[in-house]
Amino acid sequence: xxxxxxxxxxxxxxxxxxxxxxxxxxxxxxxxxxxxxxxxxxxxxxxxxxxxxxxxxxxxxxxxxxxxxxxxxxxxxxxxxxxxxxxxxxxxxxxxxxxxxxxxxxxxxxxxxxxxxxxxxxxxxxxxxxxxxxxxxxxxxxxxxxxxxxxxxxxxxxxxxxxxxxxxxxxxxxxxxxxxxxxxxxxxxxxxxxxxxxxxxxxxxxxxxxxxxxxxxxxxxxxxxxxxxxxxx
Amino acid sequence: xxxxxxxxxxxxxxxxxxxxxxxxxxxxxxxxxxxxxxxxxxxxxxxxxxxxxxxxxxxxxxxxxxxxxxxxxxxxxxxxxxxxxxxxxxxxxxxxxxxxxxxxxxxxxxxxxxxxxxxxxxxxxxxxxxxxxxxxxxxxxxxxxxxxxxxxxxxxxxxxxxxxxxxxxxxxxxxxxxxxx
Numbered sequence: 355x356x357x358x359x360x361x362x363x364x365x366x367x368x369x370x371x372x373x374x375x376x377x378x379x380x381x382x383x384x385x386x387x388x389x390x391x392x393x394x395x396x397x398x399x400x401x402x403x404x405x406x407x408x409x410x411x412x413x414x415x416x417x418x419x420x421x422x423x424x425x426x427x428x429x430x431x432x433x434x435x436x437x438x439x440x441x442x443x444x445x446x447x448x449x450x451x452x453x454x455x456x457x458x459x460x461x462x463x464x465x466x467x468x469x470x471x472x473x474x475x476x477x478x479x480x481x482x483x484x485x486x487x488x489x490x491x492x493x494x495x496x497x498x499x500x501x502x503x504x505x506x507x508x509x510x511x512x513x514x515x516x517x518x519x520x521x522x523x524x525x526x527x528x529x530x531x532x533x534x535x536x537x538x539x540x541x542x543x544x545x546x547x548x549x550x551x552x553x554x555x556x557x558x559x560x561x562x563x564x565x566x567x568x569x570x571x572x573x574x575x576x577x578x579x580x581x582x583x584x585x586x587x
Numbered sequence: 588x589x590x591x592x593x594x595x596x597x598x599x600x601x602x603x604x605x606x607x608x609x610x611x612x613x614x615x616x617x618x619x620x621x622x623x624x625x626x627x628x629x630x631x632x633x634x635x636x637x638x639x640x641x642x643x644x645x646x647x648x649x650x651x652x653x654x655x656x657x658x659x660x661x662x663x664x665x666x667x668x669x670x671x672x673x674x675x676x677x678x679x680x681x682x683x684x685x686x687x688x689x690x691x692x693x694x695x696x697x698x699x700x701x702x703x704x705x706x707x708x709x710x711x712x713x714x715x716x717x718x719x720x721x722x723x724x725x726x727x728x729x730x731x732x733x734x735x736x737x738x739x740x741x742x743x744x745x746x747x748x749x750x751x752x753x754x755x756x757x758x759x760x761x762x763x764x765x766x767x768x
Contacts, residue, residue, distance in 0.1 A: 438723070440612060440723075440724065440726075442614070442724070442725060442726030442727075443723060443724075443726035443727075489718075489726045489727050490726060491621055491674040491718060491726075491727055491728060491729045492614065492618075492620045492621060492721065492725045492726050492727065492728050493620060493621040493671065493674060493728075493729075494620055494621070495621075495623055495657070495658055495659070495671040496658065497647065497655055497656065497657045497658050497671050498647065498655065498671055498672075498673045498674065498675075498679075499675065500674075501674040501675040501729070503718065503727075550718075550719065550720045551720050552720065552722075552723070554723050563611055564611045564722060564723070564724075565611075
């Protein structure tokens with residue numbers, strides 16, 4: 355599933371970068387005032403995944419505010435619930451998160467266009483709980499019947515803080531409506547882990563890996579710009 | 588065409604990344620999971636020396652006294668045995684069957700008149716279970732704390748006494764229980 359989302363994201367990303375370069379007439383003589391304002395949106399990939407994946411529920415709203423020609427303050431607010439299961443362990447993580455930081459536009463637009471290819475930084479924090487729905491005691495010798503425990507232990511009050519580097523694209527599809535894709539590379543700074551268990555999934559961070567503190571996630575956003583004022587280049 | 592090639596390249600890279608993540612979902616064979624009980628047989632007369640038990644086979648007894656055959660255990664002459672413990676209750680009943688043989692009454696093709704020979708002793712192992720988290724792939728293992736061992740008395744016990752070497756079974760690095768015979 356993740357592979358499918360990733361491939362769609364990249365295919366679409368390529369399509370948009372082609373579009374961005376094809377149309378546009380260069381006209382240096384006209385001074386064009388760029389729009390400044392608050393851009394509000396949501397993550398469509400989380401909504402899509404909520405619909406198609408029974409083990410996932412997620413919702414995220416995001417916003418950015420343009421400070422200067424290339425600099426934006428940006429943030430996300432969301433909730434996620436994720437059930438992970440295999441033959442031996444079934445657990446659910448549930449909670450909400452907030453992320454804040456900046457986006458820097460690295461793309462030099464053609465005349466009259468306000469697209470972004472950007473890099474950004476975020477600090478994220480999550481408050482969540484984890485529930486062990488069931489586990490089967492792992493025995494290599496299965497002569498005796500296997501023992502499955504359904505006690506449903508819940509670990510509340512878990513937290514995590516992480517940093518993110520974001521690479522992404524935002525393109526103005528029609529007037530003031532933007533679509534965007536981004537890749538988030540994450541590193542946990544600190545986390546509160548449950549006793550005799552671990553954080554399998556952290557809302558906002560995503561799944562964790564045995565290999566260490568790093569994680570990766572993708573976003574597919576649609577947003578609307580509330581123009582507040584215009585300013586020349 | 589250039590973008591097409593680039594897309595393929597990026598797709599390949601992400602596939603490799605995704606594939607390399609999959610190892611988290613497989614419980615590595617090297618993981619120390621639920622430990623088994625290790626019995627070591629010693630000489631009752633010279634208690635420092637190990638002593639082999641001839642033609643020994645072990646099997647479990649369930650709650651209905653039905654025989655539970657252990658995987659990977661065969662009739663053998665040995666001075667040690669590795670036995671799986673029950674992870675759903677706080678005890679395991681084990682039959683140690685010495686000098687195991689079958690008298691086929693001179694009819695090798697007819698097993699209805701066969702007689703099982705040998706000397707069976709039943710040992711009871713009791714313990715407190717504790718489930719310890721391993722990893723997302725392996726889940727939990729059970730460890731067995733404060734083990735106690737008793738040998739059922741019968742007409743002709745060959746296993747005469749027992750001694751606990753390690754009371755908390757958390758690994759399979761050394762023998763946990765001595766059986767004297």
